[in-house]
Amino acid sequence: MHLLIPFAGRRTPACQAVLSRLQLPNLDALLTRLAVLHDDTQPDTTLSPPHERALARAFGLEGADGLIPWAAREAQRTGLSRAGSNEPWGVFTLCHWEVAIDEVVLDDPADMAIDEAESQALLEAARPFFQEDGIVLRRSGAPGRWLARGEMFRSLPSASVDRAAGRPISEWAPLTDALKPLRKLQNEMQMLLYTQRVNDERIARGVPPINSFWLSGTGVLGTAPSAAEGPTVDTSLRTPALRDDALAWTAAWQALDAGPVAELLAAYRQGTAVQLTLCGDRSARQFGVQPRGPLGWVKNLLNRTQATTVLASL
Structure with a gap:
């Protein structure tokens, strides 16, 4: 135990x-x-x-800080990726960015109450934008959480949602050269999400709109199989x-x-x-x-x- x-x-x-x-x-x-x-x-x-480092150790996962390959592991275990494929994956978590006077704060995605229909509708709308950048989107087992395959995620460290939730995004995703392609995608998604009926309905219900995503779990799964x-x-x-x-x-x-x-x-x-x-x-x-x-x-x-x-x- x-x-x-x-x-x-x-x-x-x-x-x-x-x-x-x-x-x-x-x-x-x-x-x-x-x-x-x-x-x-x-x-x-x-x-x-x-806690993510400890869990990775228990599973036998290897990865530098911000590069524990949670997405690649999930993709392989759910049949989206073949064992030994060396494919880079990341997790996109749909979320709400709260814009304040001098900072933008990531609201905890766990409070968003996104259902499967909303998640799937937004995935289909977003898919073409990501394909232009060579990123393939796939649904995961949790609504509001997508798996993404793309070369961008091979060596791009990303902060866990558990680090960034409730904090200014600049603390955990500063605008560096490495993150500029990601910020471009986030800006495009923000404009796309603004036009979606899903968000009109969420606002009508009095719940926060989905206006961005958070990237985490990036990296490549090693050759050694992880513990089940x-x-x-x-x-x-x-x-x-x-x-x-x-x-x-x-x-x-x-x-x-x-x-x-x-x-x-x-x-x-x-x-x-x-x-x-x-x-x-x-x-x-x-x-x-x-x-x-x-x-x-x-x-x-x-x-x-x-x-x-x-x-x-x-």
């Missing part, structure tokens, strides 16, 4: 402020019994957040963490502690080999069972680290 928890630690003001008051008895008990197996700590400016199964990923902390909603983040953590974390602790007590990966803005820390003698066990109990201390360090 392996449980991976993104946004377990958050370095935003509100979430940091409530850490000392978090009561997580099951996580405390579990961390006392486990040892650190792997620690990946990098600056919080990486394009690939810690990875850890169980619990994303319940994601939304409150991105919103820096301390009350909701606290409630989500308490539910996690009483649910999946308690189940992992029970499995450990029954003799199951368990692993837990906690991810924050900078670090992904993997905990697991390591054999140790009686002295090591007593030492660990005497020097136990509170869960909140671990979360604060992520």
Whole structure:
């Protein structure tokens, strides 16, 4: 059993402020019994957040920062690409860019509530524009999320949606020479989307229009096959963490502690080999069972680290 928890630690003001008051008895008990197996700590400016790096490691995926080939992996697993084809892919996530006075902010695409009919209608409208640039669009298993094949994505690093959501796009997609072709496509799409009936209907319903897309998951799948199964990923902390909603983040953590974390602790007590990966803005820390003698066990109990201390360090 392996449980991976993104946004377990958050370095935003509100979430940091409530850490000392978090009561997580099951996580405390579990961390006392486990040892650190792997620690990946990098600056919080990486394009690939810690939970994506940890998940890629579990799957055996290779890629530099911003080039973990999530799209290529999905294309191969869904039959859109052949094994060993070396095709470059990316993910286009439909979204809403909120234009402010001095910046443009990427609203969280998870809040867009795009249905399959809207996604497919916009894909068909957009397809010719992308074909002119040698990009082939394909639907994915999630509405509002397209897979795109094109040479542009072979070595173009891209920031995860989980890094950019709720932030100015200039922080995660600065207007560099490498990104100019992408910005051209985004500008063309913005003009196209403005004319679409889908958006007229969304505005009439009082929901944000779809006015752009976010590129992520770029790169090429390596020759080594990726693992079919990875850890169980619990994303319940994601939304409150991105919103820096301390009350909701606290409630989500308490539910996690009483649910999946308690189940992992029970499995450990029954003799199951368990692993837990906690991810924050900078670090992904993997905990697991390591054999140790009686002295090591007593030492660990005497020097136990509170869960909140671990979360604060992520």
